Amino acid sequence: xxxAKLMDFDKALEIYEPVLGFEVHVELNTKxxxxxxxxxxxxxxxxxxxxxxxxxxxGSLPVVNEQAVRYSISLxxxxxxxxxxxxxxxxxxxxxxxLAKNYQISQYDEPIAFEGSVEIExxxxxxxxxxxxxxxxxxDAGKLTxxxxxxxxxxxxxxxxxxxxxxxxxxxEIVTKPIFGAEKDAPELAKAYVSAIRDIVxxxxxxxxxxxxxxxxCDANVSLRPRGQEKLGTRTETKNVNSLRSVExxxxxxxxxxxxxxxxxxxxxQETRHWHEDTGTTSAGRPKSDADDYRYFPEPDLLPVVPxxxxxxxxxxxxxxxxxxxxxxxxxxxxxxxxEFQDVVNSGLLNELVATVSAGASPQxxxxxxxxxxxxxxxxxxxxxxxxxxxxxxxxxxxLVDEGTLTDRLARxxxxxxxxxxxxxxxxxEKQGLAVVSDDGALIAAIDEALSxxxxxxxxxxxxxxxxxxxxxxxxxxxxxxxADAARVRELVLERATAQ
Amino acid sequence: xxxxxxxxxxxxxxxxxxxxxxxxxxxxTAELAQIVDVxxxxxxxxxxxxxxxxxxxxxxxxxxxDVVTDDVLTQExxxxxxxxxxxxxxxVSAILGExx
Numbered sequence: 001x002x003x004a005k006l007m008d009f010d011k012a013l014e015i016y017e018p019v020l021g022f023e024v025h026v027e028l029n030t031k032x033x034x035x036x037x038x039x040x041x042x043x044x045x046x047x048x049x050x051x052x053x054x055x056x057x058x059g060s061l062p063v064v065n066e067q068a069v070r071y072s073i074s075l076x077x078x079x080x081x082x083x084x085x086x087x088x089x090x091x092x093x094x095x096x097x098x099l100a101k102n103y104q105i106s107q108y109d110e111p112i113a114f115e116g117s118v119e120i121e122x123x124x125x126x127x128x129x130x131x132x133x134x135x136x137x138x139x140d141a142g143k144l145t146x147x148x149x150x151x152x153x154x155x156x157x158x159x160x161x162x163x164x165x166x167x168x169x170x171x172x173e174i175v176t177k178p179i180f181g182a183e184k185d186a187p188e189l190a191k192a193y194v195s196a197i198r199d200i201v202x203x204x205x206x207x208x209x210x211x212x213x214x215x216x217x218c219d220a221n222v223s224l225r226p227r228g229q230e231k232l233g234t235r236t237e238t239k240n241v242n243s244l245r246s247v248e249x250x251x252x253x254x255x256x257x258x259x260x261x262x263x264x265x266x267x268x269x270q271e272t273r274h275w276h277e278d279t280g281t282t283s284a285g286r287p288k289s290d291a292d293d294y295r296y297f298p299e300p301d302l303l304p305v306v307p308x309x310x311x312x313x314x315x316x317x318x319x320x321x322x323x324x325x326x327x328x329x330x331x332x333x334x335x336x337x338x339x340e341f342q343d344v345v346n347s348g349l350l351n352e353l354v355a356t357v358s359a360g361a362s363p364q365x366x367x368x369x370x371x372x373x374x375x376x377x378x379x380x381x382x383x384x385x386x387x388x389x390x391x392x393x394x395x396x397x398x399x400l401v402d403e404g405t406l407t408d409r410l411a412r413x414x415x416x417x418x419x420x421x422x423x424x425x426x427x428x429x430e431k432q433g434l435a436v437v438s439d440d441g442a443l444i445a446a447i448d449e450a451l452s453x454x455x456x457x458x459x460x461x462x463x464x465x466x467x468x469x470x471x472x473x474x475x476x477x478x479x480x481x482x483x484a485d486a487a488r489v490r491e492l493v494l495e496r497a498t499a500q
Numbered sequence: 501x502x503x504x505x506x507x508x509x510x511x512x513x514x515x516x517x518x519x520x521x522x523x524x525x526x527x528x529t530a531e532l533a534q535i536v537d538v539x540x541x542x543x544x545x546x547x548x549x550x551x552x553x554x555x556x557x558x559x560x561x562x563x564x565x566d567v568v569t570d571d572v573l574t575q576e577x578x579x580x581x582x583x584x585x586x587x588x589x590x591x592v593s594a595i596l597g598e599x600x
Contacts, residue, residue: 030566037569046588047578051571055578066563088554095517097592145589161589164578293515298554306560 004281005260009252010184012224012259018186019232020179020251021221024197026172026207027140027214028071033168034139035062035105035302040170042213046163054168056101061301064089068170069112069305071206072137074315075172076113078200078322079132086306087112089137089299097162098141106173108296111136112305119324120196122188123346127324130193131177142167178232186222186255191248194218195348196323198244202351203320211242212387218247222254224262233258234268238282241275243384244348250275253282277382330354334363343371347385355391361398369394373412377419388419396425405435407485436485443476443489447496450475461497469493504533 033040036053052060076083090108116132143166148158174197182189198216201207208215223235236258238250258268272285321329327350331341334357344353349370356366370385374394378385397415400406406414406429417428429435450472451458460468469490476489509529513520520528575588584591 032564032566032568037564037567038572039568045575047573047590048575050573050578052573055573057581063562063564065566067566069563086560093515097590146594148594158594160592160594161586162592163589293511295515300555303555303557303562304560 004257006253006256007259007263009256012255013184015226015263016224016233016255016259017180017227018182018251018255019223019225019235020176020182020186020190021235022174022176022179022190022193023219023221023237024174024194025140025217025219026075026174026197026201026209027216028068028170028172028206029208029215030065030067030071030170032065034065034068034137034170036060036168038168041165042208042215044165046161046165049165050167054100054164056099062105062299064302064305065170068137069307070311070315071170071204072112072135072172073307073312074204074319075174075201075206076116076135077312077316078204078319079113079116079118079135079174081113081116081132081135083307083312084110084112084114086110086304088304089302090296091299092138092294092296094294096141097160098144099139099167100142100164104139104141105299105302106138106296107136110304112307118193118196118200119322120189120192121324121327121345122185122192123342125342126185128182128185128189128192130179130189130196133175133177135172135174138171138173140166140169140171187248187252190218190220190251191244191348194247195244198348199323199326199351203323203326210387211244212384214242217242220247220251220254222251222258223268224255224258226262233262234270236268236271236273236282238273238275239285242277245382245384246275246277249280250282253280257282334367336363336367340367343367347371347375349375349385352386352391352394356394356398359392359395361395365398365401366391366394369398369415373415377416389415393418393425400425400429404485405429407436407482409482410434410436434483436483440488440492443480443484443492444496446476446479447472447489447493450479451493451497458497461494466494469497472497504529504536 028040030040032038033054036051038051038054039049041049053062073083087107087110089105091103092106092108093103095102111134113135114133116135118130118132120128120130122128142162142164145161145163147161176193179189194216198209198211201209201216210216218241220238220241221235222238223233225231225233236254238254241247241250254273261268269284269287271287273282274285275282320326327341327345330350330353334341334353336344344350344367347370352370353363353366356370357363361369374385374388378388381388394415397406397411397418400414401408401411414425414428414434417423417432418425422428423431453475454471457468457471461472472493473486473489476493477484477486480489506525506529509525509532510520513525579585579588579590582590
């Protein structure tokens with residue numbers, strides 16, 4: 001695959017107006033699948049989370065999971081959508097072995113929720129309203145692994161292996177209307193939108209929303225039109241965008257790539273494109289073709305979903321606050337400055353902070369860890385910070401600092417060990433003997449030794465020049481291999497110097 | 501008359517992955533056209549304000565509780581009908597398309 005030529009981003013925006021659209025798939029965290037009572041759990045040995053329904057065995061019939069319907073309605077309401085008084089399922093027919101039935105049960109002409117909007121906030125505090133076309137229920141597909149072949153991925157694969165554990169997991173697909181006017185904010189808006197959806201589903205408690213596990217997946221549609229032109233340009237749909245950072249990068253890349261092609265007089269092919277995290281590029285997938293004739297028709301095995309007005313009002317009353325309101329409240333509760341708070345929001349770390357604070361850490365300590373050390377390590381590894389450690393682990397490290405077991409420096413060391421998968425913070429402290437030496441006896445012995453080695457310093461301290469103590473403190477910290485609390489050492493140095 | 505043409509039959513055969521000979525296409529075009537015409541008589545039997553339905557039984561909201569039941573298959577059971585497996589997964593022939 002040759003690397004595509006890209007136009008400079010600012011130049012691309014001078015000539016073209018980007019129009020965006022998103023399809024976000026949210027896996028619901030129900031206990032069972034959408035249409036069968038098989039467990040909805042991530043991982044597990046292949047093909048151990050199936051029933052005859054998941055495998056499309058003859059004679060098996062799907063039955064709708066009531067909890068999934070409730071979750072879908074809640075999500076629709078949180079997206080400001082109208083809830084359809086009657087909605088039904090449809091079969092989307094295609095030949096691909098990620099589903100055993102040769103069709104996916106989805107919704108087509110009667111989605112459960114439609115016509116909504118989501119307010120999102122950009123880094124500079126600007127509020128943007130994203131129009132929502134619809135949110136519909138469907139089932140996830142199984143996982144294929146392609147084996148053999150020379151070029152990897154799918155082309156030339158000799159055979160494929162299928163695991164149906166994920167087949168039938170409840171999904172809600174949220175589709176936006178075309179988004180105009182994003183201009184230079186387009187990449188950032190893409191990230192902010194997906195982040196807002198993540199906040200909403202976490203707030204509702206209806207999805208684990210872990211992008212690295214595919215709980216939340218985004219397909220980004222991008223098209224360009226020359227300035228002043230009414231007609232929309234041809235769009236591409238970029239799939240496989242599995243982190244907030246990637247969403248932003250993929251949209252920027254597509255704008256630059258398409259601008260280059262158009263400016264050379266070329267045309268954009270309407271196609272699916274795949275995002276490659278490692279190279280930061282997209283490559284052409286399958287062009288739209290005959291195979292996209294999905295021959296949707298109403299699913300004859302299922303009955304219409306007709307939510308009562310009482311159910312809708314019950315779920316509406318239980319909605320958590322809107323993300324924008326929630327942010328305002330948290331900022332006030334935590335007492336953060338504008339800058340501190342924006343830093344957290346822009347890093348997409350708000351939920352991590354909330355969870356860390358509720359696990360016992362102070363807001364400032366939680367902020368310091370997530371936007372500091374963890375963000376730095378995540379950046380170096382090119383992953384989302386939330387995939388490195390859990391909020392509970394961060395809170396535990398901070399608790400060790402607060403109780404005096406660890407200094408900041410030791411705490412960073414422990415955190416790195418946690419990230420490396422060496423165990424829980426307390427286990428690591430114990431196993432590696434990282435705790436601060438809090439035994440005054442050991443400290444005093446080291447201090448006395450350092451003082452007698454530097455009699456001139458001892459003299460100065462006795463004359464009242466306490467800043468001279470630094471040299472002794474340094475020697476003691478070195479002798480303790482950094483595992484001492486410098487403030488306590490200083491206290492003891494002054495005590496010993498004047499006592500002798 | 502229906503709008504079943506030979507071209508449409510070939511398209512449908514392609515989507516359904518059925519290999520048809522020219523004479524089969526000709527025969528099926530005539531047969532499908534006849535079937536569609538017969539089914540189309542239903543439209544004459546209903547009033548314009550009859551609501552569309554996708555199910556013969558007037559039921560709605562038939563749900564299942566969100567509880568794992570004991571009809572979950574073991575891996576061995578799940579794979580028991582597969583022509584070929586690698587021990588834990590179904591083996592299928594090479595895929596030249598892309599996932600949906």
